[in-house]
Ligand code: ADP
């Protein structure tokens with residue numbers, strides 16, 4: 054499955070989708086998240102962290118000045134937030150390539166700030182519809198992403 058989109062009503066639904074992704078994720082997965090401020094990227098990332106079983110005492114947040122947070126779950130979660138990224142050099146400085154090529158799950162908020170987005174299996178674009186509804190558009194960019202997306206979409210009505 055190359056593309057799939059869905060509508061969530063409320064943060065819990067967005068989080069549940071993220072959780073399922075975290076449960077399904079294989080080592081080395083890279084997921085890019087795009088969408089305006091308040092679209093729900095961090096909410097989705099919190100669900101992913103849940104699905105990986107990261108400890109609740111180090112919650113996933115929208116850090117103002119931190120570009121990278123690492124959470125330890127079934128797989129390590131490398132949570133990048135590029136909102137304040139000023140230059141591509143910063144991404145290199147963060148050791149992005151080494152982490153993304155490792156065995157964790159790399160999740161990148163504000164991936165669309167990069168003129169050249171890094172390679173990823175899955176891209177998720179979140180869009181604000183109204184106070185409680187968000188549209189999530191998923192796009193798979195390789196065979197791993199396609200398999201994952203099929204599983205995610207197949208499970209969506211059982212969340
Ligand atoms: P971003 O990281 O994209 O800037 P956040 O996840 O930090 O966005 O914030 C999303 C905000 O929108 C939260 O306050 C959340 O409670 C609210 N919200 C309302 N409805 C939804 C929904 N369906 N999905 C995700 N967030 C929602």
Ligand code: MG
Pocket residue numbers: 094095114115134162
């Ligand atoms: Mg955020």
